[in-house]
Amino acid sequence: MKDVNEANIVLGCGANIVDFKNPRNGSLGAIDESVLRTFLESVPELKSLPKLSFAAGELWEAVQAGLDLNQIYGSTILDRFHYVKVGLAKCQRLDNWRDAWVRFFDGAFFAEPVMVAYVDAAASESPSVGACIEFAAQQSRCHTLLLDTFDKQHDLFKSMTLDQLRQTVAHSHAVGLKVMVAGSVTLHNLASVLASGGDGIGVRGAVCDRSRTGAIVPEKVVELSRRINQL
Numbered sequence: 001m002k003d004v005n006e007a008n009i010v011l012g013c014g015a016n017i018v019d020f021k022n023p024r025n026g027s028l029g030a031i032d033e034s035v036l037r038t039f040l041e042s043v044p045e046l047k048s049l050p051k052l053s054f055a056a057g058e059l060w061e062a063v064q065a066g067l068d069l070n071q072i073y074g075s076t077i078l079d080r081f082h083y084v085k086v087g088l089a090k091c092q093r094l095d096n097w098r099d100a101w102v103r104f105f106d107g108a109f110f111a112e113p114v115m116v117a118y119v120d121a122a123a124s125e126s127p128s129v130g131a132c133i134e135f136a137a138q139q140s141r142c143h144t145l146l147l148d149t150f151d152k153q154h155d156l157f158k159s160m161t162l163d164q165l166r167q168t169v170a171h172s173h174a175v176g177l178k179v180m181v182a183g184s185v186t187l188h189n190l191a192s193v194l195a196s197g198g199d200g201i202g203v204r205g206a207v208c209d210r211s212r213t214g215a216i217v218p219e220k221v222v223e224l225s226r227r228i229n230q231l
Contacts, residue, residue, distance in 0.1 A: 001021075002021065002023060002024075009216050011049065012218070013221040013225060014225065015221070017051045017052075017083070017200070018052055019083075020035065020052075020053070021054065023213045025057065026058070026150075027118075028148070029055060029057065030061075030072075031054050031056075033074070033077065036081070037076075040077065051082040052081045055085055056072065056084055057087065058090065059086045059101060060089060068104050068105070070106075078109075081110075081111045083111060083112050083113075083114050084105075084108065084111045084113055085114035086116065087124075087150070088101075088118065089125060090124070091125070092125045092126065097127060101135075102139075115133075115136035115139075116132070116148055117129040118148055119160055120159045121159075123151055124151070129168060132145065133172050133177065143178060145179050145180070146180045146182060146202065147180070147181050148202070149182075155183055155185070156181070156193075162196065165193075179199050180198065180199060180201065181200070182201065184205060184206075185201050190224075190227055190228070191231055201228075
């Protein structure tokens with residue numbers, strides 16, 4: 001969700017996770033702190049809500065700015081969200097992306113860090129999916145892997161077959177990770193994504209008007225939910 005209005009639409013449609021991001025800033029475009037604060041102030045009781053998540057941009061950007069998660073968003077927000085994710089595009093340029101990832105989340109004690117693995121790793125200059133899984137399995141606070149695409153012009157099946165996706169999900173489960181599958185999930189590839197054995201899916205463009213940067217359309221959210229329940 002890019003704003004409070006979109007969050008309210010998704011809440012009304014019964015989503016299990018409400019995820020904030022700014023799609024105009026890329027795959028995991030960092031949501032502005034003020035949007036999260038306004039949302040939290042607008043809801044009377046968080047216990048009655050689904051899980052809350054947000055995207056904090058790309059780790060490379062934070063490293064260049066010399067900022068960590070707590071400095072950007074503050075404990076008031078982080079203490080009230082369940083999940084936070086940061087992308088690893090360009091992180092192959094870093095001397096040690098693993099140490100940078102740990103430092104970025106240091107001090108954010110309540111929100112669970114999600115390990116993001118871009119399946120188009122070469123194009124995004126990010127660590128391989130296998131490297132992300134191996135590292136995430138070693139982190140005591142990280143229990144969830146997000147498989148996503150950095151390039152939103154293509155879906156995840158441009159970078160891996162369904163069999164490879166199934167193997168990736170199975171391997172992640174074997175090392176104790178839950179798996180969320182995203183990457184331009186649409187009604188056309190929904191059946192294949194659900195057949196992967198993942199624990200959930202993430203969508204944006206499939207429920208928007210024309211493109212992922214457009215407004216969320218309630219009818220599309222309802223239709224996607226109906227199709228999921230049918231499959």
